[in-house]
Amino acid sequence: xxxxxxxxxxxxxxxxxxxxxxxxxxxxxxxxxxxxxxxxxxxxxxxxxxxxxxxxxxxxxxxxxxxxxxxxxxxxxxxxxxxxxxxxxxxxxxxxxxxxxxxxxxxxxxxxxxxxxxxxxxxxxxxxxxxxxxxxxxxxxxxxxxxxxxxxxxxxxxxxxxxxxxxxxxxxxxxxxxxxxxxxxxxxxxxxxxxxxxxxx
Numbered sequence: 001x002x003x004x005x006x007x008x009x010x011x012x013x014x015x016x017x018x019x020x021x022x023x024x025x026x027x028x029x030x031x032x033x034x035x036x037x038x039x040x041x042x043x044x045x046x047x048x049x050x051x052x053x054x055x056x057x058x059x060x061x062x063x064x065x066x067x068x069x070x071x072x073x074x075x076x077x078x079x080x081x082x083x084x085x086x087x088x089x090x091x092x093x094x095x096x097x098x099x100x101x102x103x104x105x106x107x108x109x110x111x112x113x114x115x116x117x118x119x120x121x122x123x124x125x126x127x128x129x130x131x132x133x134x135x136x137x138x139x140x141x142x143x144x145x146x147x148x149x150x151x152x153x154x155x156x157x158x159x160x161x162x163x164x165x166x167x168x169x170x171x172x173x174x175x176x177x178x179x180x181x182x183x184x185x186x187x188x189x190x191x192x193x194x195x196x197x198x199x200x201x
Contacts, residue, residue: 007031020079030180100148124142125141138194140187158198
Protein backbone atom coordinates (compact mmCIF):
# COMPACT_ATOMS: atom_id res chain seq x y z
CA UNK A 1 0.00 0.00 0.00
CA UNK A 2 2.92 2.34 0.65
CA UNK A 3 4.05 2.05 -2.96
CA UNK A 4 0.53 2.78 -4.20
CA UNK A 5 0.27 5.83 -1.93
CA UNK A 6 3.56 7.16 -3.28
CA UNK A 7 2.44 6.62 -6.88
CA UNK A 8 -0.78 8.54 -6.19
CA UNK A 9 1.13 11.39 -4.54
CA UNK A 10 3.08 11.97 -7.77
CA UNK A 11 0.12 12.33 -10.11
CA UNK A 12 0.94 12.05 -13.82
CA UNK A 13 4.66 12.63 -13.27
CA UNK A 14 5.72 10.27 -16.06
CA UNK A 15 5.94 10.58 -19.83
CA UNK A 16 3.14 9.51 -22.17
CA UNK A 17 5.06 6.25 -22.64
CA UNK A 18 5.38 5.70 -18.89
CA UNK A 19 1.65 6.36 -18.48
CA UNK A 20 0.97 2.83 -19.75
CA UNK A 21 2.85 1.33 -16.82
CA UNK A 22 1.26 3.79 -14.42
CA UNK A 23 -2.26 2.82 -15.52
CA UNK A 24 -1.45 -0.89 -15.24
CA UNK A 25 0.04 -0.41 -11.76
CA UNK A 26 -2.94 1.58 -10.50
CA UNK A 27 -5.61 -0.80 -11.78
CA UNK A 28 -3.71 -3.94 -10.74
CA UNK A 29 -2.87 -2.39 -7.36
CA UNK A 30 -6.48 -1.66 -6.42
CA UNK A 31 -6.44 2.06 -7.24
CA UNK A 32 -8.58 2.00 -10.35
CA UNK A 33 -10.69 4.92 -9.13
CA UNK A 34 -7.59 7.12 -9.17
CA UNK A 35 -6.61 5.77 -12.59
CA UNK A 36 -10.06 6.81 -13.82
CA UNK A 37 -9.41 10.32 -12.49
CA UNK A 38 -6.15 10.51 -14.46
CA UNK A 39 -7.82 9.25 -17.64
CA UNK A 40 -10.42 12.03 -17.35
CA UNK A 41 -8.03 14.74 -16.16
CA UNK A 42 -7.97 18.08 -17.97
CA UNK A 43 -4.60 19.16 -16.58
CA UNK A 44 -1.49 19.96 -18.58
CA UNK A 45 -0.21 16.39 -18.37
CA UNK A 46 -3.34 14.72 -19.74
CA UNK A 47 -4.81 13.28 -22.90
CA UNK A 48 -7.39 16.04 -22.82
CA UNK A 49 -4.53 18.51 -23.14
CA UNK A 50 -3.49 16.82 -26.40
CA UNK A 51 -6.94 17.60 -27.80
CA UNK A 52 -6.77 21.13 -26.40
CA UNK A 53 -3.42 21.57 -28.19
CA UNK A 54 -5.12 20.87 -31.51
CA UNK A 55 -4.05 17.27 -32.06
CA UNK A 56 -6.50 14.69 -33.39
CA UNK A 57 -4.28 11.73 -32.42
CA UNK A 58 -1.88 11.01 -29.55
CA UNK A 59 1.17 13.24 -29.17
CA UNK A 60 4.71 12.13 -28.35
CA UNK A 61 4.68 14.25 -25.15
CA UNK A 62 2.02 15.82 -22.95
CA UNK A 63 2.65 19.26 -24.43
CA UNK A 64 5.02 21.00 -26.83
CA UNK A 65 6.65 22.74 -23.85
CA UNK A 66 8.02 19.37 -22.70
CA UNK A 67 9.39 18.41 -26.15
CA UNK A 68 9.52 21.20 -28.75
CA UNK A 69 10.28 18.73 -31.58
CA UNK A 70 7.53 16.25 -30.66
CA UNK A 71 5.69 14.38 -33.37
CA UNK A 72 1.91 14.67 -33.62
CA UNK A 73 1.18 11.03 -34.37
CA UNK A 74 2.61 8.79 -31.67
CA UNK A 75 1.12 5.35 -30.96
CA UNK A 76 2.91 5.10 -27.60
CA UNK A 77 0.86 8.03 -26.34
CA UNK A 78 -2.49 6.35 -27.04
CA UNK A 79 -2.71 4.61 -23.66
CA UNK A 80 -6.49 5.12 -23.16
CA UNK A 81 -7.14 3.10 -26.34
CA UNK A 82 -6.14 -0.12 -24.60
CA UNK A 83 -6.74 0.91 -20.98
CA UNK A 84 -10.44 1.54 -21.56
CA UNK A 85 -10.91 -1.88 -23.19
CA UNK A 86 -8.74 -3.83 -20.72
CA UNK A 87 -9.68 -2.12 -17.45
CA UNK A 88 -12.70 0.20 -17.72
CA UNK A 89 -14.71 -2.29 -19.77
CA UNK A 90 -12.47 -5.02 -18.33
CA UNK A 91 -12.21 -7.33 -21.34
CA UNK A 92 -8.97 -9.31 -21.62
CA UNK A 93 -8.12 -12.54 -23.46
CA UNK A 94 -7.24 -15.44 -21.17
CA UNK A 95 -6.41 -17.84 -24.02
CA UNK A 96 -4.93 -17.34 -27.52
CA UNK A 97 -7.31 -16.01 -30.15
CA UNK A 98 -9.87 -14.92 -27.53
CA UNK A 99 -11.03 -18.53 -27.12
CA UNK A 100 -11.65 -17.57 -23.52
CA UNK A 101 -11.79 -14.11 -21.98
CA UNK A 102 -12.13 -12.33 -18.66
CA UNK A 103 -14.72 -9.59 -18.22
CA UNK A 104 -13.98 -7.56 -15.08
CA UNK A 105 -15.22 -3.94 -15.42
CA UNK A 106 -13.91 -1.01 -13.35
CA UNK A 107 -16.59 1.66 -13.66
CA UNK A 108 -16.35 3.68 -10.39
CA UNK A 109 -17.88 7.13 -11.09
CA UNK A 110 -19.11 6.24 -14.58
CA UNK A 111 -22.87 5.95 -15.00
CA UNK A 112 -22.98 4.63 -18.56
CA UNK A 113 -20.53 2.63 -20.67
CA UNK A 114 -21.00 1.04 -24.08
CA UNK A 115 -18.26 -0.81 -25.94
CA UNK A 116 -17.59 -3.23 -28.78
CA UNK A 117 -14.23 -5.00 -28.47
CA UNK A 118 -13.22 -6.59 -31.80
CA UNK A 119 -11.75 -10.11 -31.78
CA UNK A 120 -10.95 -12.71 -34.42
CA UNK A 121 -14.18 -14.48 -33.38
CA UNK A 122 -16.39 -11.39 -33.58
CA UNK A 123 -17.19 -8.37 -31.43
CA UNK A 124 -17.63 -8.65 -27.69
CA UNK A 125 -20.46 -6.24 -26.86
CA UNK A 126 -20.68 -4.63 -23.43
CA UNK A 127 -23.05 -2.12 -21.88
CA UNK A 128 -23.30 -0.78 -18.33
CA UNK A 129 -25.97 1.61 -17.10
CA UNK A 130 -26.62 2.96 -13.62
CA UNK A 131 -30.32 2.86 -12.71
CA UNK A 132 -29.81 4.57 -9.34
CA UNK A 133 -27.19 4.60 -6.58
CA UNK A 134 -28.13 1.04 -5.56
CA UNK A 135 -28.92 -0.57 -8.89
CA UNK A 136 -27.34 -1.05 -12.31
CA UNK A 137 -27.77 -3.10 -15.45
CA UNK A 138 -24.91 -4.81 -17.26
CA UNK A 139 -25.19 -6.75 -20.50
CA UNK A 140 -22.59 -8.75 -22.37
CA UNK A 141 -22.76 -10.46 -25.74
CA UNK A 142 -20.12 -13.10 -26.38
CA UNK A 143 -19.30 -14.23 -29.96
CA UNK A 144 -19.50 -17.90 -31.04
CA UNK A 145 -16.85 -20.37 -29.86
CA UNK A 146 -15.88 -18.15 -26.92
CA UNK A 147 -16.27 -18.47 -23.16
CA UNK A 148 -15.88 -15.78 -20.52
CA UNK A 149 -15.21 -15.52 -16.81
CA UNK A 150 -17.54 -12.71 -15.70
CA UNK A 151 -17.15 -10.43 -12.67
CA UNK A 152 -19.80 -7.88 -11.68
CA UNK A 153 -18.52 -4.56 -10.30
CA UNK A 154 -19.33 -3.52 -6.72
CA UNK A 155 -19.32 0.17 -5.80
CA UNK A 156 -17.21 1.34 -2.87
CA UNK A 157 -19.02 0.92 0.45
CA UNK A 158 -21.65 -1.35 -1.11
CA UNK A 159 -22.39 -5.06 -1.21
CA UNK A 160 -24.41 -7.11 -3.66
CA UNK A 161 -27.94 -7.74 -2.38
CA UNK A 162 -29.57 -9.45 -5.37
CA UNK A 163 -28.70 -10.31 -8.97
CA UNK A 164 -31.13 -11.07 -11.76
CA UNK A 165 -30.07 -12.73 -15.02
CA UNK A 166 -32.49 -12.13 -17.88
CA UNK A 167 -35.18 -11.39 -15.29
CA UNK A 168 -34.57 -14.44 -13.05
CA UNK A 169 -32.93 -14.20 -9.63
CA UNK A 170 -29.63 -16.08 -9.34
CA UNK A 171 -27.39 -17.03 -6.41
CA UNK A 172 -23.64 -17.46 -6.07
CA UNK A 173 -21.31 -19.72 -4.12
CA UNK A 174 -19.75 -18.14 -1.04
CA UNK A 175 -16.11 -17.15 -1.18
CA UNK A 176 -16.21 -15.85 -4.73
CA UNK A 177 -16.51 -12.16 -3.87
CA UNK A 178 -13.63 -9.67 -4.13
CA UNK A 179 -13.59 -6.12 -2.67
CA UNK A 180 -14.61 -4.55 -6.00
CA UNK A 181 -16.19 -7.49 -7.83
CA UNK A 182 -18.56 -10.44 -7.51
CA UNK A 183 -17.51 -13.49 -9.51
CA UNK A 184 -20.42 -14.79 -11.59
CA UNK A 185 -18.68 -17.75 -13.20
CA UNK A 186 -18.08 -19.01 -16.70
CA UNK A 187 -20.55 -17.89 -19.34
CA UNK A 188 -20.83 -19.00 -22.96
CA UNK A 189 -21.69 -17.46 -26.32
CA UNK A 190 -24.77 -15.29 -26.58
CA UNK A 191 -26.28 -12.29 -24.82
CA UNK A 192 -26.88 -12.06 -21.08
CA UNK A 193 -28.42 -9.14 -19.18
CA UNK A 194 -27.71 -8.73 -15.46
CA UNK A 195 -29.61 -6.44 -13.11
CA UNK A 196 -27.67 -5.91 -9.89
CA UNK A 197 -29.13 -4.58 -6.64
CA UNK A 198 -26.70 -3.14 -4.09
CA UNK A 199 -26.99 -2.12 -0.45
CA UNK A 200 -24.71 -0.47 2.11
CA UNK A 201 -22.18 -2.70 3.83
